[in-house]
Amino acid sequence: MTSREVVPPATLCGVGGTIEALDIDRLLFDVATSFNPLHRDSLLECQAVGTQGDHVLLNVALPRDMTRFFVTFLESMTGFFRVMDHRARVASAQHKTIDPVAIAERENFKADFINEVCTIFDGFTGQGLSVKEALKQTNLALKAVSHPWATYDTIQRTLRAKGRFRGKKTSSHRKE
DSSP states (O other): OOTTSOOOHHHHHOGGGOGGGOOHHHHHHTHHHHTOTTSTTOSOEEEEEEEETTEEEEEEEOOGGGHHHHHHHHHHHHHHHHHHHHHHHHHHHHHHHHOHHHHHHHHHHHHHHHHHHHHHHHHHHHTTOOHHHHHHHHHHHHHHTTOTTOOHHHHHHHHHHTTTTOOOOOGGGSOO
């Protein structure tokens, strides 16, 4: 039998047409005909039976003994595409981290952000504002230019990492 020959549905299910007698290899290798509702020997019959608003009602008819197999097949395909989607996202993320140009761009963007935050904050503290008020005004200034990282917490962490919140410590404040 060549791959172009059409296999009637009765042949796929063997004697009596039951799922127990199903020739799974023949069924899977003839997916183009077995599950193609446009093929005359298809095991599926699909119909659009009506509409409700912007939804279309569909009926799918298949041999009773194939119901469990068909549902299992659909579930496995769902799992397959979830795995493939996850692997695609992982591969994309790995590519982003490996690409030296993208890494350099991200590092430059981060360095520019840190410099901008520190410059704005230092300007406000130089005007005599309290640290808390300077932090608030820095956040507002970055939000005014729609900076994507303009959040109070991000700015606070950035300034803390750069040591802008450290007061002048004397030796009397240290515990020995």
